[in-house]
Amino acid sequence: MTNSAVLVRGLRVRRGGLEVLREVGFEVPRGSVTGLLGPSGCGKTTLMRAIVGAQIVEAGEVTVLGLPAGDPKLRDRVGYATQNPAVYADLTVAECLRYFASVLKAPASDVDRVIADVDLGGQKNQLVGKLSGGQRSRASLAVALLGEPELLVLDEPTVGLDPVLRDDLWSLFGRLALAGTTLLVSSHVMDEAARCERLLLMREGIILADDTPEGLRVDTGKHDLEQAFLHLVRSREAA
Numbered sequence: 001m002t003n004s005a006v007l008v009r010g011l012r013v014r015r016g017g018l019e020v021l022r023e024v025g026f027e028v029p030r031g032s033v034t035g036l037l038g039p040s041g042c043g044k045t046t047l048m049r050a051i052v053g054a055q056i057v058e059a060g061e062v063t064v065l066g067l068p069a070g071d072p073k074l075r076d077r078v079g080y081a082t083q084n085p086a087v088y089a090d091l092t093v094a095e096c097l098r099y100f101a102s103v104l105k106a107p108a109s110d111v112d113r114v115i116a117d118v119d120l121g122g123q124k125n126q127l128v129g130k131l132s133g134g135q136r137s138r139a140s141l142a143v144a145l146l147g148e149p150e151l152l153v154l155d156e157p158t159v160g161l162d163p164v165l166r167d168d169l170w171s172l173f174g175r176l177a178l179a180g181t182t183l184l185v186s187s188h189v190m191d192e193a194a195r196c197e198r199l200l201l202m203r204e205g206i207i208l209a210d211d212t213p214e215g216l217r218v219d220t221g222k223h224d225l226e227q228a229f230l231h232l233v234r235s236r237e238a239a
């Protein structure tokens, strides 16, 4: 049995006639925070969709917690927060979370826990439709945390948040990983890379690097992770 929460081999995906993922392969170790970083349009969302079983794939293998991606047994073991918050505008934050907790058969006590986790206590009784963009995406993140899933797949959860909230969320991700949860978190902001235990650097449908931040610094001779990423891109272009 593998110790990986996610195992991807030879994954190829086409969207709109374009090859969006090209022979992608990597593993995500259990109980870690792995960052999926790369520029807009490089294929991060497509890869996450393949992991949660929401993407038609052309070829390859995606195994999640020992089962094929999308297996019904994974439904309450994997939490997914998309970039477009999937929450109901005409419910309050608490009503919305109570609704999803009942659908997911998560304990009712989870509602207050996840509201505190994403720091929305002050907006608990506010209509979702009246939240700011950043608050709405945190409400969506709270839904993904219900039921304490073993794997969390979070698509750009910190977009639009101020530095303090971003820092709080990264601390939360670290605490969840320490407690045994596996997190795959996408971002196109390279300064978030240093908060991850492992990094998958992606560009144009290819994984350019699969390493720890330290390993990447040593390999490229660049301390700054953005510079390390640029170094990898240029070395590949020159090859």
Ligand SMILES: Nc1ncnc2c1ncn2[C@@H]1O[C@H](COP(=O)(O)OP(=O)(O)OP(=O)(O)O)[C@@H](O)[C@H]1O
Binding pocket: 015, 016, 018, 020, 038, 039, 040, 041, 042, 043, 044, 045, 046, 047, 083, 188
């Ligand atoms: N519904 C779609 N139909 C056709 N092509 C699509 C569709 N969605 C995305 N694509 C294409 O797939 C490629 C990868 O998109 P994807 O959303 O996976 O990138 P991303 O790295 O998540 O970008 P971003 O950081 O901007 O969210 C892009 O070239 C995009 O144009």
